[in-house]
Amino acid sequence: MADHSLPEQIAAELRRDILRGKLVPGSPVKERDTALELGVSRTPMREAIRMLAQEGLVVLRPARSPLVADPPFDEVVDQLIVLQALEKLSGDLACKNATDADIAHIVDIAERMEATFYTADRLDSFETDMEFHMAIARASRNRALAETHHAYLARLWRIRYLTSRRRKNRAVVLEQHAKILDALRRRDRQALDGALEDHTGHLADDMRQLFELEET
């Protein structure tokens, strides 16, 4: 248990429950009950809840139980817009600052993803996809950027996960990744910018469809 601190473990546990849908969006997360359930005291539970609030997975209310977040479409779009800007900045900086080893690492992830995309568990392949994007952010060699980018990926985790199920043509994703990789290899900032914009744009389209279906 030296890995992570107790609050982090609790946060990870709750995060999984939220993303997997065990904790329904809009339902309260009472610190007493939840702490008892997990066999910890309220203090680390409190801290874990604050972490998730910071990530946007729960919303705090003054003097009330925190709620599992259930962001309306507009808010998710807002977050996606920021994510897109962060990815484009990452790409731009990566073209300038990435080492060859950085790029090789990204290629490696992409190849792994391509090889297992149709056979792997959806959750696994989804995590590989996250790794891919995080590796690009890290290749910017800007720690603050990588951290903020990671926070947004985490925040959009659930909704991206849900859209990945609905996506008819998974090949499109692989193709987009290939384009991103190609531009990055050539360190072609403009091409990379376009490829990343395209990638996020498709995600926005998928999200819109998902929300429209949910309306019913």
Added chain:
Amino acid sequence: MADHSLPEQIAAELRRDILRGKLVPGSPVKERDTALELGVSRTPMREAIRMLAQEGLVVLRPARSPLVADPPFDEVVDQLIVLQALEKLSGDLACKNATDADIAHIVDIAERMEATFYTADRLDSFETDMEFHMAIARASRNRALAETHHAYLARLWRIRYLTSRRRKNRAVVLEQHAKILDALRRRDRQALDGALEDHTGHLADDMRQLFELEET
């Protein structure tokens, strides 16, 4: 005391002490002692320290006292790069989405700042400057963006505060703000982009000078 919660008040108190230099970068912030000093218990003090850690004003160490942050130049530059990207995105979106009331509010802040810039307490006028930039971010009508932008402003608070002392010509700031306002009024995205880039760029120059002086 309905304004803010106790942890927020404590955080504000500590933040002022850090920014004013009462708490020296690199020195420990012991939660017991500090809590006793402020007449509160450790629980809200803990939370306040976590807030400041999140803002980057203190750094947490496992099983050790938190330290007042003292980030190296490179890290601050990284953060400034992200802040610049967020400001440019804010400006871009604000040109599209800001209401006339939003812009009027920004004008209001700018005028207040201009009127008191030379007479007001430096920390106060600095807070007005922050309000100005935050108002622009909020005018983007993108909550996520405004929040992340705010976090970066807070993170760069100290270093910006220090540079504001060194800046020979405060009039430059007012002039830049005027340019930003003008472009925003005309909803001229390109001009606003340039003005914001210029503003942040100057800040980077000032920062560089500050760090070079500190080296000695």
Added chain:
DNA sequence: ATTCGCAATCTGGTATACCAAAAGAGGTTG
């Protein structure tokens, strides 16, 4: 004199007890 080791103590992490505010249930009254 130097180094190794042990113990006192300092510090953050965790559990728990207490408090005040707010929500909900139930009864009373118009």
Added chain:
DNA sequence: CAACCTCTTTTGGTATACCAGATTGCGAAT
């Protein structure tokens, strides 16, 4: 029958007590 008031219960906020790991300083042994 409905609306309102009150009392109980629930819940987060705060204070405090306890614990375990780490640091440090002193002392003993080489």
